[in-house]
Amino acid sequence: MTATDPPDQHPASVSPATLAVTAGRPGYRADDPVTAPVVLTSTYVARDAQTGPLDRVYGRWDNPTWQALEDALAELEGGGRALGFASGMGAVSAVFDLVPVGGRIVLPRAAYSGTASLGAELTASGRLTAVEVEVADTDAVVAALDGADVLLVESPTNPMLEVADLPALAAAARAAGVLFAVDNTFATPLLQRPLELGADVVLHSATKYLGGHSDVLLGATVVAAESEELHARLHAYRTLRGAIPGPWEAWLVLRGIRTLALRVERAGANAAELARRLTNHPAVHRVRHPSLPTDPGHARATAQMRGYGAIIGLEVRGGGDAAERVASTVRLWVPATSLGGLESSLERRRRHASESSAVPESLLRLSVGIEDIEDLWRDLDAALRTSQR
Numbered sequence: 001m002t003a004t005d006p007p008d009q010h011p012a013s014v015s016p017a018t019l020a021v022t023a024g025r026p027g028y029r030a031d032d033p034v035t036a037p038v039v040l041t042s043t044y045v046a047r048d049a050q051t052g053p054l055d056r057v058y059g060r061w062d063n064p065t066w067q068a069l070e071d072a073l074a075e076l077e078g079g080g081r082a083l084g085f086a087s088g089m090g091a092v093s094a095v096f097d098l099v100p101v102g103g104r105i106v107l108p109r110a111a112y113s114g115t116a117s118l119g120a121e122l123t124a125s126g127r128l129t130a131v132e133v134e135v136a137d138t139d140a141v142v143a144a145l146d147g148a149d150v151l152l153v154e155s156p157t158n159p160m161l162e163v164a165d166l167p168a169l170a171a172a173a174r175a176a177g178v179l180f181a182v183d184n185t186f187a188t189p190l191l192q193r194p195l196e197l198g199a200d201v202v203l204h205s206a207t208k209y210l211g212g213h214s215d216v217l218l219g220a221t222v223v224a225a226e227s228e229e230l231h232a233r234l235h236a237y238r239t240l241r242g243a244i245p246g247p248w249e250a251w252l253v254l255r256g257i258r259t260l261a262l263r264v265e266r267a268g269a270n271a272a273e274l275a276r277r278l279t280n281h282p283a284v285h286r287v288r289h290p291s292l293p294t295d296p297g298h299a300r301a302t303a304q305m306r307g308y309g310a311i312i313g314l315e316v317r318g319g320g321d322a323a324e325r326v327a328s329t330v331r332l333w334v335p336a337t338s339l340g341g342l343e344s345s346l347e348r349r350r351r352h353a354s355e356s357s358a359v360p361e362s363l364l365r366l367s368v369g370i371e372d373i374e375d376l377w378r379d380l381d382a383a384l385r386t387s388q389r
C-alpha cells in the first residue's frame, strides 16, 4: 500500500444504510481529513495544460466538493454517475432539455407544481409539448408513449402519493425508444432505486430528504455507469446554463446524507403510525399513504420499495377552509411549504394557484419528521378537532 493508493473503504456490496455513511468519503491516507473538505475556488491551476487534458479547468465545470457528493449519490443510486445542480428544478430543467425542439414529454397529471408549470410554459412557448397522464394507470401511460421523447414520472407522486409501476413503464419506454426519467425525491435511494428498476435517469430535489435539515437547496441527476453520453449532455446543460450548486451547499447535502438512513427510518415509522391513526379520525375524509393496506398504491409500493416514505396526503372533512384551519392551529407541526426536513411540516397545496386542479382543495400534504410520535399526534389531533368547529 503506497501513500497514493488508499485501500477500499468498504466491501463491494454493503447495504444502502452503510453506503449513506461511507459513500464519497476521502480515502485512508495518513493524516487526510475524514470528511470531504469544502473547496471554495473559482478556477484551477493549469500549469501542465499542454501535456494532457485537465479535469477541472474552471469552477463552472467541476469542483472537488461536488465530486464527493456526486460519488455518494451515484453509489447510493446503485453505481451510476451523478451531477449536482443549483436546485431540484435545475435538474428537472436539464431533463426537459433532453427533449428535441418540437418533441414531446409525458408527465404525471399531478406532478410537483414546478415540473408541471415548466411543462406548461415550454408548451405555451412552442419549445415542446407536455402531455399529462395518470401515472398509476399503466395502460394510459404506455398509450401516451407513442411519439414521445421523454417520460418523466414521480413515484410516489407529489402530493397525491400515487405509485407508478416502474418496471412496466421502463420496459414500455425502452420498447418505444422513449427516455425514462424518475424523480426519486419522495422515496430516496434508501427506499427505491429506479435505475435498478429500468430507469435511464434519476432526479432529486436534494433540498428535501437528502439535505434533510431545511437549510439548503440543491438538485441532482444520476444515470447508469454506462450512460456516458447522457451524462455528458446533462453536464453540458449544467455548465452552459450555469445551473451549478455552490460548494458549501454540496457539502451540506453530503453531511445530510450521512444520517439519511436514520431519518428515513424514523420518519417513515412515524408516518405509517400517523396514517393508521388518522384513518379513523372523525375530522378526516381520506388518508393517502402507501403503507395503508387500503391505499391504491400499497401493493406496488410493497413490491418495488423498501418502505413507504414519510409523506401523507390528508383530506380534511369540511373542504379547503377546514384544512386551512388545521394549518393555522398546529403548534408543533410547522405550517410551511417544502418537505423532507427533520421537523414535521404541513401545507394545503391548493393554496398555490400553480397546484394541479387534480389535487383536492382539502388536501394537506404532511411531511412527517423525526419528533416523538405522541407529541406529533396530540398536536395534529387537537388541530383537526378545532378545524371542525
Ligand SMILES: *Cc1c(COP(=O)(O)O)cnc(C)c1O
Pocket (backbone or CB within 6 Å): 087, 088, 089, 090, 092, 112, 114, 115, 154, 158, 183, 185, 186, 204, 205, 206, 207, 208, 217, 218, 219
Ligand atoms: C421540491 C421538488 C422539486 C423541486 O426541487 P427544488 O429543490 O425546490 O428546486 C422537484 N421534484 C419534487 C418531487 C419535489 O418535491
